Amino acid sequence: MNMAMTNVAAGQYAIPRRVGSHRARAVTNGVMTGLCAAAVALALVPLFSVLWLVVSKGIHSLSLSFFTKLPAPVGELGGGVGNAIVGTLFMVGLASCIGLPLGVGAGIFLAERGDGKLGHVVRFTAEVLAGVPSIVVGVVAYGLIVLPMRHFSAMAGAVALAILMIPTLARATEEMIRLVPRSLREASLALGVPAWRTSLSVVLRTALGGLINAALLAIARAAGETAPLLFTALNNQYWNLHPLQPTASLTVQIYNYAISPYEDWHDKAWGAALCLLILIGGLSLIARLAAGRRSQA
């Protein structure tokens, strides 16, 4: 290895004919492979310790009633996080209804018409917005919706989550569409298919697998947000599917249980955390499967 480098540096050969002995190369190869494996293992340690901790501490709390019941008052045994699960799904669903069309739409615009001035402005804005901490987005939604309406609501939470989804989704959509080879667009145009239908039926259709993947990941990330919900949806001890009422969510519920002084609530925090992990893991898994199916097709 060293010898090869010296040779090239000295300009003796353009392509070194012999790079050390076979043995030396085998040793270098082994050491490098070992280092790579060690790096991978190191990177996996935090991931697996989080998983292990959540599963081992949360598994005892899980039961059918934990998924289906309302939270029990302090001191009472039992109870569940059913309303928080429903609340999270409800708000993430609302947020997706707002965020997916806007995010994907902006991404289509960037890919199709994004070379002009407006495109640069939109792209820059999306980049800045993607870097804004989620708690700031929560405060903004508080100012825009909660203050004027004078109370916390699922809608305010959904808007905050949607704002978080839009920029990353827009950029991901743009990337996916730009990955579609130009030759496919030309094939369609050359058949006398109008440009707008080519964009929808050929380009978007081809990018669809990637788009579904990006959308599911954006949804999964929104489901894991706490800070923007603290200011907007707050919490609710009861079932709620009214968009203008405060609403429980798994993340805020975990937060409340975790900062409480009660041992029993700490256990429930772990249980709720495991629920959230299963939810998000499930979504990511679906995203993976969808992407895998597409790339095989």
Added chain:
Amino acid sequence: MNVALSTPVADTARPKLEVQKLDAWFGNVHAVKDISLGVDARSVLAIIGPSGCGKSTFVRCLNRMHELTPGARSEGRVLLDGEDVYAVDPVYLRRRVGMVFQRPNVFPTMSIRDNVVAGLRLNRVRADYEAIVERTLTQTALWDEVKDRLDASAIALSGGQQQRLCIARALAVEPEVLLMDEPASALDPIATAKIEELIDELKQQYTIVIVTHNMQQAIRISDKTAFFYMGVLIEHGTTQQLFTRPERRETEDYVTGKFG
């Protein structure tokens, strides 16, 4: 379908396609320089010339694909049955002037069957799709190879099969003119032979402009040949004459392999 271009009165003296003083640019690159030529109905014109001499750019001007490239523009006239193609909607023009590209570009999300009728389906044209699939795939000598797996993905086909599928797809919309930009350059000799055979058959019905790198191929399949060099039309005549008694020195050098 051809609302904008109603059928003109047949004029046997007039070429199907007439190019007058055509210039094309990519930004500042002047790729096609003042080219004029005509293509007779139901004949094959071969365009030959070294790489980068403007062959692709020229044929892409004929169905107005050239203008889709950012920064590209053109000047001059292209007449289809006497009508200026730059005066009509390019969408309708491209249904009359079909194109086959150098690299097969099947739609990867569609089955073989759906690829063939893509131009019809995407334009919401109602027709007997089954019959069209069988007819065009038979024309392109693909039917026997794929008839049992029409619903399989088109990208499972070999390169040569994909290219024949692209030709079938272009034929399904029943164009009058077919532009082919080096359709066989990525193919093996057997697939190439099949495509040449097909072109010979297609010229009973279609007007064909084919770009080719292969001079033997031009001799085998074309009625007339145009030799391009550095964006300029150097010589244009019957294939026989151009290859056996070229008038210009550059043509002779090129067809005898002295350069290119």
